[in-house]
Amino acid sequence: MPIPTRHFDALIIGAGGAGLNAALQLAGAETSVAVVSKVFPTRSHTVAAQGGVNAALANVLPDNWHWHMFDTVKGSDYLGDQDAIEFMCREAIPTVYELEHAGVPFSRLDNGKIYQRAFGGQSQDFGGDQAARTCAAADRTGHAILHTLYQQNIRAKTHFFDEYFALDLVRDKEGVISGALVLEIETGEPLLIEAKATLLATGGCGQVFRTTSNAHINTGDGCAMTLRAGIPLMDMEFYQFHPTGIAGKGLLITEGVRGEGGFLVNKDGERFMERYAPRAKDLASRDVVARSIVTEVKEGRGAGENADYVLLKLDHLGADVIDKRLPGIRESSRIFAGADPIREPIPVFPTAHYQMGGIPTDRFGRVVIPARYGSEEIISGLYAAGECACASVHGANRLGGNSLLDILVFGRLAGKDIIEYVRANPHRRETDPASLEQAMARLTRWERTGDGVPAHQLKAEFRKCMEDHAGVFRTEEVMAEGYGKLCELRERFKDARLADQSKVFNTARIEALELENLIDVGLAIAVSALNRKESRGAHSRPDYPSRDDINWMKHSLYYRDGDRLDYKPVRTKPLTVESFPPKERVY
Amino acid sequence: MKISVYRYNPDVDKKPRMQTYEVRPVQGMMLRDALLEVKKQDESFAFRHSCGEGVCGSDGVNVNGKNCLACITPITELKEPIVVRPFPGRPVIRDLVVDMTQFYEQYRAVKPYLIRTDSFPEREITQSPEDRDQLDGLYECILCGCCSTSCPSFWWNPEKFLGPAALLQAWRFLADTRDQATDERLDALDGPYKLFRCHTIMNCVDVCPKGLNPTRAIGRIKDLMLEKGL
Ligand SMILES: Cc1cc2nc3c(=O)[nH]c(=O)nc-3n(C[C@H](O)[C@H](O)[C@H](O)COP(=O)(O)OP(=O)(O)OC[C@H]3O[C@@H](n4cnc5c(N)ncnc54)[C@H](O)[C@@H]3O)c2cc1C
Ligand code: SF4
Ligand code: SF4
Ligand code: FES
Numbered sequence: 001m002p003i004p005t006r007h008f009d010a011l012i013i014g015a016g017g018a019g020l021n022a023a024l025q026l027a028g029a030e031t032s033v034a035v036v037s038k039v040f041p042t043r044s045h046t047v048a049a050q051g052g053v054n055a056a057l058a059n060v061l062p063d064n065w066h067w068h069m070f071d072t073v074k075g076s077d078y079l080g081d082q083d084a085i086e087f088m089c090r091e092a093i094p095t096v097y098e099l100e101h102a103g104v105p106f107s108r109l110d111n112g113k114i115y116q117r118a119f120g121g122q123s124q125d126f127g128g129d130q131a132a133r134t135c136a137a138a139d140r141t142g143h144a145i146l147h148t149l150y151q152q153n154i155r156a157k158t159h160f161f162d163e164y165f166a167l168d169l170v171r172d173k174e175g176v177i178s179g180a181l182v183l184e185i186e187t188g189e190p191l192l193i194e195a196k197a198t199l200l201a202t203g204g205c206g207q208v209f210r211t212t213s214n215a216h217i218n219t220g221d222g223c224a225m226t227l228r229a230g231i232p233l234m235d236m237e238f239y240q241f242h243p244t245g246i247a248g249k250g251l252l253i254t255e256g257v258r259g260e261g262g263f264l265v266n267k268d269g270e271r272f273m274e275r276y277a278p279r280a281k282d283l284a285s286r287d288v289v290a291r292s293i294v295t296e297v298k299e300g301r302g303a304g305e306n307a308d309y310v311l312l313k314l315d316h317l318g319a320d321v322i323d324k325r326l327p328g329i330r331e332s333s334r335i336f337a338g339a340d341p342i343r344e345p346i347p348v349f350p351t352a353h354y355q356m357g358g359i360p361t362d363r364f365g366r367v368v369i370p371a372r373y374g375s376e377e378i379i380s381g382l383y384a385a386g387e388c389a390c391a392s393v394h395g396a397n398r399l400g401g402n403s404l405l406d407i408l409v410f411g412r413l414a415g416k417d418i419i420e421y422v423r424a425n426p427h428r429r430e431t432d433p434a435s436l437e438q439a440m441a442r443l444t445r446w447e448r449t450g451d452g453v454p455a456h457q458l459k460a461e462f463r464k465c466m467e468d469h470a471g472v473f474r475t476e477e478v479m480a481e482g483y484g485k486l487c488e489l490r491e492r493f494k495d496a497r498l499a500d501q502s503k504v505f506n507t508a509r510i511e512a513l514e515l516e517n518l519i520d521v522g523l524a525i526a527v528s529a530l531n532r533k534e535s536r537g538a539h540s541r542p543d544y545p546s547r548d549d550i551n552w553m554k555h556s557l558y559y560r561d562g563d564r565l566d567y568k569p570v571r572t573k574p575l576t577v578e579s580f581p582p583k584e585r586v587y
Numbered sequence: 588m589k590i591s592v593y594r595y596n597p598d599v600d601k602k603p604r605m606q607t608y609e610v611r612p613v614q615g616m617m618l619r620d621a622l623l624e625v626k627k628q629d630e631s632f633a634f635r636h637s638c639g640e641g642v643c644g645s646d647g648v649n650v651n652g653k654n655c656l657a658c659i660t661p662i663t664e665l666k667e668p669i670v671v672r673p674f675p676g677r678p679v680i681r682d683l684v685v686d687m688t689q690f691y692e693q694y695r696a697v698k699p700y701l702i703r704t705d706s707f708p709e710r711e712i713t714q715s716p717e718d719r720d721q722l723d724g725l726y727e728c729i730l731c732g733c734c735s736t737s738c739p740s741f742w743w744n745p746e747k748f749l750g751p752a753a754l755l756q757a758w759r760f761l762a763d764t765r766d767q768a769t770d771e772r773l774d775a776l777d778g779p780y781k782l783f784r785c786h787t788i789m790n791c792v793d794v795c796p797k798g799l800n801p802t803r804a805i806g807r808i809k810d811l812m813l814e815k816g817l
Contacts, residue, residue: 039635039637039643039645040645040687040691040730042643042644042729042730043637043638043643043644043645044643045637045638045643047638047642047643047729048638048640048642048643057710096711097709097710097711100711100712101701101703101707101711101712102700102701103700103701103760103763103765103766105719105722105726105763106711106719107716107719108713108714108715108716108718108719109716110715110716111713112713112714112715112716113710113711113713114711137726140642140727143642143727143729144726147726148700148701151699151700151701152700154695154699154700155698155700186680215637215638215639215643216636216637216638216639217637249615251639251640328642331641332640332641335641335659335661336615336640338615454630456626456627456630498630499630499631500630500631502596502598502599502631503598504596504597504598504680504681505633505680505681505682505684506633507626507633507634508626508630508631508633
């Protein structure tokens with residue numbers, strides 16, 4: 001039976017902040033757009049972002065986009081592309097105003113302007129005093145932004161395919177991406193969505209690790225789809241561990257807590273960040289704080305029965321500030337840590353949080369790969385934006401508040417570029433049956449019955465393996481062993497089976513499809529990490545403790561085929577200002 | 588610990604049934620964790636969930652007769668035997684998964700987006716902290732549906748009564764000093780059903796996992812209508 005097919009000008013896979021902001025641009029033009037999401041849009045994980053979005057509005061302290069740019073370049077440990085960073089920091093300001101106009105209920109200052117708080121890694125005047133750059137709606141900024149964007153899409157009458165799961169990209173006979181094969185979760189039936197341009201906005205892959213701030217749905221699907229299409233993933237070794245997850249649970253406690261004046265102590269009540277980052281202390285960059293916490297625990301200064309976490313103290317802020325600025329944190333801490341932060345500290349430990357790397361794009365969201373004429377050739381009709389993409393503005397370490405910014409800025413830009421692209425390429429592309437068949441095989445493979453490991457069992461093993469072998473500190477030995485285990489898991493996965501063969505809302509089948517994606521992405525992380533022989537940003541190797549700009553100031557590109565790696569240079573030249581040359585990074 | 592869950596898979600079942608599983612309770616276990624344990628034992632069991640921290644609104648279920656979010660409901664707060672069913676009054680797709688189409692349609696029906704007729708300033712539209720405070724207790728809604736699917740008026744008149752979640756959002760925009768569509772919004776809510784079918788039964792307030800108060804919001808809309816002489 002032929003697979004039902006729908007046609008659109010543009011297909012957006014993902015309805016988080018990136019996908020929804022792109023959709024809004026397209027809906028405004030005369031472009032037909034389909035937005036596919038495996039969950040109802042407001043369930044996307046952007047909803048969980050707490051602390052805020054960065055923009056140099058200077059509402060609280062002096063600020064400008066150039067300082068923001070400096071902090072971002074430094075935060076990236078000089079691996080970020082400076083043209084993209086300049087662009088993002090400039091665009092931040094109109095982007096936040098646009099959000100406010102769209103209805104985001106930002107918290108307010110007495111003069112009626114948007115409230116801004118301090119976040120880690122922010123400075124005035126190129127490394128001077130702490131800045132306050134993070135625009136916040138209490139500690140529910142992501143929720144406020146995601147709901148507002150969805151609401152604006154309701155107004156714009158965007159065409160949504162809610163609870164459709166994208167299986168794989170498909171191509172036409174010339175090899176150009178012609179859309180994607182998706183699965184309607186409710187009926188379990190496949191649907192081919194053909195489009196002139198396709199945007200991947202599928203978010204992060206935190207589920208790769210056992211302990212994570214990411215939701216059940218953050219399984220790196222778009223990244224894995226890209227890998228299977230023969231396109232490399234960039235800088236995947238740079239995975240951010242957020243310093244303050246609720247110990248043992250992984251749930252996030254926003255950096256905003258420290259921005260409002262909270263701080264970390266060890267079992268002796270010592271404010272240990274003063275030792276690791278004398279100037280910025282608790283508001284040093286995330287990689288620095290995460291390593292400090294792990295070191296405290298490793299050296300026996302952890303708190304609790306098993307001495308396996310540190311404490312985040314904020315009771316001194318007072319109930320008023322906590323209830324006004326951090327109500328969500330108080331609620332989460334009470335429910336999940338059994339601690340009311342008004343009275344007691346929150347037990348915290350680093351948690352897998354954010355992928356700095358992803359699908360390589362230029363600053364218009366166009367996917368670029370090394371080809372015959374250089375390291376960044378555009379793949380016609382394929383776009384990526386949001387956490388799954390790598391522009392690269394975060395380099396080796398992302399600053400808090402820069403991801404919401406990234407997804408909004410580049411989501412919007414991708415939307416705008418797609419409009420142009422569709423105008424210039426108005427012809428419908430017909431999917432090559434061979435390509436479609438390949439995509440279908442991902443689904444039909446699960447119809448095999450008989451003996452085999454249950455998929456969910458492999459998933460637990462896999463996530464533990466990633467946590468043990470690709471965590472905060474990484475040595476050759478630990479990583480090589482991990483890679484071995486992952487290769488074995490990849491083999492065993494081929495024999496994984498599903499007991500449940502039913503179609504209607506079969507979540508076991510969805511999870512099995514996600515597991516395949518997780519394994520592909522996990523290998524990208526493991527292989528890229530094993531090969532990078534230096535410490536930079538979030539990639540920290542006790543066996544190669546320093547940054548090596550001579551050999552390693554370059555982006556990794558991982559290809560699934562043969563676990564192959566390639567590299568490309570960092571773009572150090574900004575658009576209009578002078579470039580920031582690499583310097584030692586101290587906070 | 589025994590947990591009894593509602594099972595129905597249209598592919599294989601003629602009619603729904605309850606099935607009981609044995610789950611070992613652990614410290615800090617939430618109902619969602621218990622349901623995940625059930626799924627480990629029986630992968631054919633389906634329910635929606637995602638964030639695990641009460642912000643995405645995916646995992647609303649009915650447990651021991653009351654709607655809640657599974658991920659923030661500690662099992663220690665539940666009396667055994669724990670009986671988990673899908674939201675009442677919604678068509679069941681499979682097991683605990685229900686069809687929420689109508690709930691979303693009602694949300695869309697209140698034009699849940701900021702409407703302005705003035706042109707925008709170059710910077711933000713200013714708003715005093717006091718005016719912004721008016722949105723607290725409204726904007727935090729996660730569209731989980733716990734309230735509307737426990738509202739008797741919604742069960743009886745789902746086509747006509749908008750239900751607490753949608754009405755809470757209607758008030759969220761009426762209460763926003765930046766919005767300029769008050770008359771239009773109030774006109775759209777007029778009539779005997781959309782708004783006025785609320786009989787202040789308060790089920791919605793009782794179950795909202797975010798501690799929001801749709802009844803009060805509905806009251807405020809009614810007051811505003813009177814004030815405007817509609
Ligand atoms: C707890 C937490 C707090 C955070 N706080 C902050 C903060 O304060 N400031 C900040 O700047 N950043 C923060 N971040 C990071 C930031 O929120 C995320 O990076 C960002 O929201 C990602 O947005 P996105 O649009 O790329 O993806 P998401 O919002 O994750 O959306 C992904 C979308 O893709 C869809 N999708 C995925 N796979 C498929 C598939 N196979 N088929 C169909 N659809 C699919 C999903 O359904 C979803 O709609 C935080 C992150 C977390 C986890
Ligand atoms: S108070 Fe009104 S909206 Fe709430 S449950 Fe009762 S009838 Fe429904
Ligand atoms: S008002 Fe409360 S119960 Fe109702 S949908 Fe919103 S969050 Fe859920
Ligand atoms: S899983 Fe997101 S609200 Fe419960």
